Amino acid sequence: MSDLSFQVRAPLGLELATGDSVTVTEWSLSSLTFPTETDVLPSQGILSIPFQGVDIRFPVRFQPGSGPRELVFDGLTGRQRETLSVFYRSILSGRMASTEEVITSLDTPVDLVPMEETEEEKTVATAGKTPRSLRVVWNLLVYCLIGVVVFGLLGQQIWSRLSTIPVGQARVVAELVEHRAPTGAYVDEIRVVPGEAVTQGQTLVVLSSPGHGGTLTEIRTDLRRAEADARQTRKALALHMEGLADARRPLELALGTAIAARRPADFLGNHSLQEVRRTQQALALFDAEISQRADDFHARREYLEDMLRDQKDDIAQLKRALSSEKDIGGAADIVALADGIVAEIPAFEDQFLSRGDLALTLEEAGPRRVIGWLDEGMAAAVYPGMTANLTAISGGQTRQIAGVVEDVVAMANPDRAGSFGLRVSVLPAEWVMRDAPELLRPDAPMELKLARRPAWITQVMELIDVRS
Template sequence: MQVRHERPMSELSYQVSAPLKLTLEAGQIVTIKHWSLDRIDYPEAVDILPKSGLLSIPFQGVDIQFFVEFETDTQDTYLKFKNLTGRQRETLAIFYRSILSGKMVSTGDMITSLDTPVDLVPMGETDDEKASDTARASPQFLRVIWNVAFYLILSVVVFGLIGQQIWTRISQVSLMHARVVAPLVEHRNTDAAYVDEILVAIGDEVQRGQTLIRLNLPEHDAKLTDIRGRISAAETRLQALENTRQVHLNTGDPTRRVLLQAYNQTVASLNDRNFFSGRDLDDVINAWHDLRDFDDLARLAKGPFYDILRGLDVEIQAQNDALGRLKRELGNHKDAMDAVDIVATTAGTILQIDVFEDQYIARGMLAITIEENRPRMVRAWLSEEMSQTVHIGMQSRIRFSEAGQTRSVMGTISDIQASIDPDISDDFGIIVSVAFNDMNVTQTRHTFRTNAPVTLSASKDWADFGSLIGLER
């Protein structure tokens, strides 16, 4: 390090030549070679000199850094220090004196400079503070009126709020977690199947027993196809048997044809005179007896012809029975397939559809939700310790927000049950249901949406006030 002493100008302290590092706001590092206790000589000629930066002083292999501000001096390259604190001035002076003396600064001196107290702030009063102390005070009469009015208003507000809370506690039972619920009926499929067709849409009115969703079971379709194939084969077989029977009937018994032919020939061999005179009729009579005897046996269905006919009749009857069984099996299978379809169990309005066509749904999956044709109601939770404060038929006030305004309607407690409602609270308590007074299905649906929050308070009977203060009724 080369130390060069220069004669300062009259307004400057001694300027030393020792490298300092200045880190600008843009991140650029500039080496300051010439500086004094009140200014630095910026080494570069720039249009705009920096206004601040991070100054680094080398000390025993490390840098001591602190933030400095500058103001432009009369000369172009000089920047004067601005707003240096006591610690910054002392640290810079320690390094400055070590340069001038040629002695290394000790660690203790550097630590002492860093421990220099910060600049003191004057604690005296300003002129404005002194003037405010001498401001004219208000007249005592006005102060008395102000204090009386202030404490009177404060007491009205405080006792009004407390009194309102007390009156509310005495006259009402506040129920928690109150919300509007709809009478919903969930429909789930009874077997795993594909959604074949959705027959309704959200908002549709449905009747009890109406088919909502048609489901398709692949194994049922295969079985149905097999049954129909067997029915077709049975019908073909039956038609063939009936055709064979008809051909057999049309052909007739050949024995009777021979007897009939012999009788006709015998009759034809006689002339008219002999035939009408009754002579030589023995052959005709014998042929007629043979044909009659055959017909008598035919009435008893004896002989090869009738054996074949009876065999055909038995086969036809058996085929008819088999065909009937197949048709009954087909009908039963169709009924089973129809039973898989989702059917409305109650009359109401379609509120939600959770499946889509061609979707495969597992057994027990929620498919469709119907809101029954009953008014919506309010359901709330009450601690089991308050079970004796409510009863069925108790009048209640329901407050809700509509179009930015608070409205209230009256209701009646319609049901009280001791259970756990996971939609309201995990604690065991009293589930209270409240029906709206003088509101039908359409009005409740138009005014209240499902799960809308409301404030519910049940009005106590005046006859119960005696029990609140320990009096027996």
């Protein structure tokens, strides 16, 4: 205000705290200028105002001002302000202040009457009560809690309706392959146990029929007999061949006798050598393993060799018959139709299975799936590739599992006679079967929800596809 900022030149006395007195010649209602140069400006003192030979004195406090040697009044009371203002305005107007004005200023209350509550009144009003700030915070928390409970539950239901599609009758399904007996037969051997991993084509259960077993027994008996006869013939042939030198010796002797009976001139003139030639030819035929009589050595050898050859042919034929019969019997054995794990073996050894009886159940290798059903009216809202959220319970704890819709098929619901709907197949995340297989036990219940894509996202994706 201009009334407070104009400095006037009128002497005021200022007694410092050190006891020194100075005369202030430049001052206003807000500040004064210290008359002398000093390193440290005073912070308090006693200000005296001369009035008709009488000094009006009152203590004052100062704060350093913005100008050099400027001291700003700090904490003047109402009476002090009014008294100083009387002299200030009289000097500005050039009119001497009257005694009445001075007395009036001196009678002015020390401080202005406050229009708000005092500290004592505030203390009395709030005694025994919770602070207002805490009450405000408490009320805000209560209102927020009520809002969260009401609007949170309601909003959650609305958002769930808009963003997800609940799927009913959701359960874990494993691809099971039933192995049934192809014909009536007995269970000879079960070569696997439940939980064992098998490969396609592996023999799981060995079956045999009574007729097949009898045929195999007859063939094996004939085969053993033929093999025994062949061994006897082989021994006889070996024993006969041991007499080869004995059988050749008479022919050698006959040739030597025929040669000894002739003179040297017979050989030179080639006379009477028929006997020599005959015995020589007989020996050559023997060495060439040619039979000369029906009962000679080589005739007997040929007979034994022919017999052994026929016996070998019979053995080979019996072995082929045995192998063929085994193949016929093995065709009844139950082999794995696919790679997988043995889930159940209702059959037991020595049991007779009729044709079509269940002998073994195999879970095909591959991930387990979650199957659920939807109303046929949702046919335009679900499609393969949708994101799915699965909820399972394990050990009393809720586990969330991400999944992807693998297939959507419209068909009759086998669990509800006469009901038609959509079968939704969901493939769970890979980590479940690896880290928590108990969550995907067959027929385990699941809570299944499909993530519905908002319309605006679909429009954006279609726009991106068109531009690309």
